[in-house]
Amino acid sequence: MSIGPWLKNAANILGGGLFLTMFVLFVIQVTARFVFNKPIVWTDEAVVILYVWVILWGCAAIVPEREHVVFDLLWNSVNQRTRQLMQIGGNLMIGGLALVGLPASWDYVHFMNREGTPVLNISFMWVYLPFVLLLVGLVIRAALNIWRAFRGIGLEAELRLE
Numbered sequence: 001m002s003i004g005p006w007l008k009n010a011a012n013i014l015g016g017g018l019f020l021t022m023f024v025l026f027v028i029q030v031t032a033r034f035v036f037n038k039p040i041v042w043t044d045e046a047v048v049i050l051y052v053w054v055i056l057w058g059c060a061a062i063v064p065e066r067e068h069v070v071f072d073l074l075w076n077s078v079n080q081r082t083r084q085l086m087q088i089g090g091n092l093m094i095g096g097l098a099l100v101g102l103p104a105s106w107d108y109v110h111f112m113n114r115e116g117t118p119v120l121n122i123s124f125m126w127v128y129l130p131f132v133l134l135l136v137g138l139v140i141r142a143a144l145n146i147w148r149a150f151r152g153i154g155l156e157a158e159l160r161l162e
Contacts, residue, residue, distance in 0.1 A: 011061035018057060022050035045119045049127050056130035060137030065145070080155050087149035095142025098135045106132050 029043035075083060109132050112124035148154055 060134040091142040091145040098138035
C-alpha cells in the first residue's frame with residue numbers, strides 16, 4: 001500500500017475533526033448565550049483558534065490544487081511547452097517565497113511561545129503553528145508540481161468550470 005493515500009486520508013480526518021470540534025463548540029456557544037443567557041467565554045476563544053487551524057490546515061494539506069484560484073483563460077490558450085514553463089515558474093515563485101519566509105515565520109511563532117491566549121492560556125505558538133505548516137506544505141507542493149511539470153504530467157489538462 002502506498003503512503004500517499006494514507007497521508008491524504010489522515011490529513012482529511014484531522015481537518016474534519018478540527019472542523020467538527022469547531023462546529024460543536026460554536027453550537028454550545030450559541031446555545032449557552034441565546035437559550036440560557038449564560039455566555040461561555042472560553043468557547044469564543046476556542047472557536048477562533050480552531051477557525052485559524054481549519055483554514056490554514058485545509059489550504060496546506062486538504063484542498064487539491066485544481067480547487068485553488070488559477071488563470072485558466074491564459075492556461076487554456078497556450079501550448080504544452082508554455083504551460084510547462086508557466087507551471088515551473090509559478091511554482092518556483094510560490095515555493096520559493098514560502099521557503100524564504102519559513103525561517104522568519106518559525107522564529108516569530110517560536111517567539112510567541114512566551115505569550116498565552118487571554119482565557120484558555122494556550123501558548124500563541126500553538127495558535128500560529130498552522131501558518132508554519134502551511135508554508136511547509138506550500139514548499140512541498142511546489143516541489144512536487146515542478147517535478148511533475150518537468151516530466152510533463154498534468155500539463156494537458158484543460159481548466160474549466162464544471
